Amino acid sequence: MDKIVALKHLDRCSKCGSCQAVCPLYAETRMEPLVARGKLFLIRNYLEGELGITRRMKELMSLCLLCKACTAQCPNGIPVDRLVLGIRQEIAREKGISFVKKNVFQHLLQNNGRLTMAAKMAYLYQKSGLQWLARRSRILEFLGGNLARKEELLPQMASRPFRSQVPQHFPCNRPRLRVGYYTGCLTNYVFPATGHAVIDVLRRHQVEVVVPEQWCCGIPALASGDEEAAAKLAQKNVESFLKSGVDAVIVDCASCGSMLRYYVELLGTEEAQRFSEKVLDISQFLADAVSFQPGEREVPLVVTYHDPCHLRRGQGVAKAPRDLIKSLPGVIFREMKEADRCCGAAGSFNLAHYDLANRIGRRKVQNILQTGAQAVVTGCPSCIMQISHLLARENAPVKVMHIAELISRTYLKK
Ligand code: SF4
Ligand code: SF4
Structure with missing residues (x-):
């Protein structure tokens, strides 16, 4: 985190408390350290050497949805989420990140073969009867840590990744535009139907679609303070999409889209800028870049x-x-x-x-x-x-x- 830039932002906090009204965490907990004003106070104290990185500090900084509601409400437009990401990087630098996260960000997400294998194992866990057994025997409840309820969050995995179900190129006669489709990990491994729908809608608007080789956008690593792993993923995505010579990079995931746009700040290169400028959410692309035509079939x-x-x-x-x-x-x-x-x-x-x-x-x-x-x-x-x-x-x-x-x-x- 650039200390001088961060302190400049922190200086602009007038402690007015407007952020309190919109913070979902504050609404549930009524805890001042969780609202933007409280977090900024803690970050300032850390930067000025008054506070160290304690277990409590780590916990408080992990308690942020990075939802930007406070920034949108703040009369001074303080980028609270950026400051929280900054302090998370400091925490990761000083204290390190957990063994599991380190392996996920630095090894699993960097290698599509390994990630696909992990998704396959999750699919087999669900289909082989193991999931049924784990739930029926309630073994996860005995293991504690809310494991049983967290396991409920595991979505139904796709039998095959979306990107292995489709060609890398969908040609089109006299295309209006040539776009690259960034599928994101969830569409690829969990929601292939979304991927097929995106391709269908794009092709009905006379758009040539390519699906270049791609990696996780890096947002999970960045949100956990591992900027280095996020930057490595960003660099690979930038190179792959620029090489494919597309007019726009279409995204169907809001989080991936905002991360891809952030590459320009993360990498600070001219290539990253060219890439980030091309990123468009699918709905924005349909509304602004092509004259959108819905189909004729009624959907009641x-x-x-x-x-x-x-x-x-x-x-x-x-x-x-x-x-x-x-x-x-x-x-x-x-x-x-x-x-x-x-x-x-x-x-x-x-x-x-x-x-x-x-x-x-x-x-x-x-x-x-x-x-x-x-x-x-x-x-x-x-x-x-x-x-x-x-x-x-x-x-x-x-x-x-x-x-x-x-x-x-x-x-x-x-
Ligand atoms: S709304 Fe902005 S200026 Fe007001 S307390 Fe919150 S962060 Fe500070
Ligand atoms: S970004 Fe964090 S602090 Fe700001 S409103 Fe969302 S949860 Fe609250």
Whole structure:
């Protein structure tokens, strides 16, 4: 963390407390050290040498959703999430990161072969009956640490990664644009249907699609303070996509999208800048870069929309997905209350702080149910996982789907 830059930001905090009203963590805990003002106070004390990195400090800094709600509310526009990421790097530098995280960020995520193998093992765990046995015997409950409930978060893994199901190139006669599709890990290993829908929608708009070799965007490593591992992944993605000569890099995951745009800051190179400038969320691309044409098939569904934090506040995309949804034949759109409030997923926050994430998510579920919608549409696979999990816990018969899947349903299948 650049101390001088950080202190300049910290100097601008007037301690007005406006951030308190919007912080989902504060709403649940009423703890001042968790709200932006409290966190900035602790960071300042650390930078001025008044506070060391204690276990408590580590815990408090891990308690942030990086949802940017405070920054959006702050009259001085203080980039709280950046400062929290900065202090997490300091913590990782001074205290190191856990053995498991180190291996995941520095070995597993850097190697697609190993990552695919790990996904395959998770799939076999689910399909071989082991998962059934583990749940039935309640062995995970005996192991403690909320393991049983965290295991419920494990989504149904795909039998084959999406990228191994499709060619690397979808040619097109007289294409309007040539785009590279960044699938992200969740679409690749968990939600291949989203990937097929994205390709379908792009091709119906006369767009040539390539799916270059790619790696995790690096956000899990960055959020845990391992900037070096994140930068290595970023460099590989930048090189691969620039080599493929695309006009735009299309993303279906809000978190990946905001991370890919952050590469310019992370790497600070001219290549990273060229790459980051090309990154567009699928809904923004459809609304702004091609004249969007929904299909003719009616989809009789009442839907509401959840704004992923990293799409609305991270990339400023909020109107485009709503406009797209409202234009679909048969679809009735109902806005939910607090649509832009975090669902509690926040990357792996829900794994590390399961109960708190669920408390935050319960408010989201109530807001969804109040609309009477049959489906929640969003633009982030991580939010889809969390909201599906929360709705299932409430036995609520509401579908959760990616916006590309909803759009794809309106096309008559060939
Ligand atoms: S809203 Fe901004 S200026 Fe006000 S207390 Fe929070 S961080 Fe400080
Ligand atoms: S980023 Fe979100 S969770 Fe973190 S302090 Fe700000 S409002 Fe609270």
